[in-house]
Amino acid sequence: MSMPSLTLPPFEAGSVWLVGAGPGDPGLLTLLALHALQSADVVVYDALVDERILKLVNPKADLEYAGKRGGRPSAKQPDISKRLVAHAQAGKRVLRLKGGDPFVFGRGGEEALVLAGAGVPFRLVPGITAAIGGLAYAGVPATHRGMNSAVTFLTGHADDGDLPRDVDWEGLVKGSPLLIVYMPIGNLEGLSRRLIQAGRKADEPALLISRATTPDQNVVETTLKTCVADARTGDIQPPALFVVGPSIALHADLDWYGAILKRATKEKPS
Ligand code: SAH
Numbered sequence: 001m002s003m004p005s006l007t008l009p010p011f012e013a014g015s016v017w018l019v020g021a022g023p024g025d026p027g028l029l030t031l032l033a034l035h036a037l038q039s040a041d042v043v044v045y046d047a048l049v050d051e052r053i054l055k056l057v058n059p060k061a062d063l064e065y066a067g068k069r070g071g072r073p074s075a076k077q078p079d080i081s082k083r084l085v086a087h088a089q090a091g092k093r094v095l096r097l098k099g100g101d102p103f104v105f106g107r108g109g110e111e112a113l114v115l116a117g118a119g120v121p122f123r124l125v126p127g128i129t130a131a132i133g134g135l136a137y138a139g140v141p142a143t144h145r146g147m148n149s150a151v152t153f154l155t156g157h158a159d160d161g162d163l164p165r166d167v168d169w170e171g172l173v174k175g176s177p178l179l180i181v182y183m184p185i186g187n188l189e190g191l192s193r194r195l196i197q198a199g200r201k202a203d204e205p206a207l208l209i210s211r212a213t214t215p216d217q218n219v220v221e222t223t224l225k226t227c228v229a230d231a232r233t234g235d236i237q238p239p240a241l242f243v244v245g246p247s248i249a250l251h252a253d254l255d256w257y258g259a260i261l262k263r264a265t266k267e268k269p270s
Contacts, residue, residue, distance in 0.1 A: 008032065009123070011039040016084050016094040016115055018108050020101040020127015024050045024214040028133055032125045033097075040095035042087050044080065046106075048099025048239060050214065061095075077107060081114035088120040099239075101129040105155055105182050129153070131180040134212030134241050138219050139254030147246040148177035156191045156242065157183035163190055169198035178245030184208075185238050188231055192224045200224055200244065207248050210240035219258060221251070 008031065011017060017036045022028035029037075037043070037056045045054065047067025057063060064083070066075045087094045102108025102124060115122045131153050135142050142151050152172060158164040172179065173195060184191055196202050202225040210218045220234035224244065231240075 006031065008035045011036060011093045011095075012121065013041075013091050013093055014088050015121040015123065016088050016096055017123045017125055018096045018102045018112060018115075019098070019125040020106070020129070021045075021049045021053050021097050021099055022128040023100055023130045023133035023212050025133070025137075026050060026052045026056065028128045028213060029053065029056075030125060030127065033127065036095045036125065037097075039093060041092040043095045043097055044084060044087075045097040046099055049097050050099075053097075077110060078114075081111050084111060084115060085118045085120055088115070089118075098127070099130070100133075101127045104129040104131075104153060130182065130212060130239065130241055134209045135180070135243070137213045137217060137257040138207060138209050138243075139251050139256055139258070140207065140243065141247050141250060141254075142178065144247045144250065147249075150176045151178045151180065152176040153180050153182065155183050156181045156185075156187045161186060163187055163194060169194055173198040173200050178247060179243070181242040181244075183238075184242035185231065185236065185240055188242065189228050191242065192227050195244065196224055204244060205248050207243040207251060208234065208236045208240055209243065210236045210238065212239075212241065213257075215261065215264075217257065217261065219251070219255070221248075 019033045019036050021033060038058050040058060040061050042062045042064060043057050044064045044066050066080045084094055084096055096111060098106045098108065100106060112122060132142065143149060154167060155164055181191060204224050206222050206224055206227055208220040208222060208231055218236060220230055220236055222230035
């Protein structure tokens with residue numbers, strides 16, 4: 001694809017681009033991401049990068065998997081960072097491709113620090129993070145006048161698998177009407193219990209959004225009290241988000257993508 005009116009920065013040999021691939025839908029890639037996909041010599045990608053996006057990689061580039069799930073052996077973080085440095089020092093254009101945004105629960109900061117420490121030139125290309133893409137495709141405004149003026153992204157999963165310990169739950173529950181929890185599934189019971197304990201109502205509506213922005217997007221309406229059972233019956237699979245807050249109420253009226261998916265299912269010849 002040519003973009004004559006745009007002057008995109010050259011992808012220099014011997015440099016690393018840390019690029020966010022967005023939550024799934026290839027249409028949500030940035031032009032810089034597409035440019036990088038087409039000019040990289042090697043692409044080191046994570047499990048959450050959509051397969052349709054990998055098809056946009058220059059066929060001459062080497063594709064290297066560095067994910068941490070899906071039954072494949074997991075790559076350790078220091079090994080990935082070392083690999084990026086080695087490729088760059090060998091004079092390659094290295095594309096480090098991550099789901100969503102590299103700096104949102106993506107360890108982009110850790111990798112960038114190693115690159116900076118090794119004197120490897122790098123660029124950070126932001127991507128649409130799962131929370132922003134997921135809310136848009138579920139028809140839930142991240143902010144809405146009169147409903148919520150503050151939004152929080154948090155993780156339901158610390159390194160040891162527990163809820164994160166460095167979160168002020170009481171402060172969060174009181175101060176942020178809309179909470180969007182990444183990696184909620186393993187700890188959904190503890191997470192919802194903690195939110196109730198910290199002051200949210202047990203019958204407060206919540207939303208589970210799995211595989212957001214893909215043709216398999218699955219949105220389940222639930223409450224803090226019933227989310228574990230509803231996740232099971234609604235067949236919520238990771239990757240998924242857990243959303244709590246008043247603007248969820250708008251989902252029923254604004255579910256444009258759900259309507260498209262429903263139409264597509266109806267039109268499919270059986
Ligand atoms: N850097 C990524 C987040 C990686 S952490 C970003 O900015 O989006 C992995 C978590 O992201 C998953 O457990 C899930 O909570 C969320 N996630 C990523 N892609 C998703 C998708 N398509 N649908 C729902 N949640 C997603």
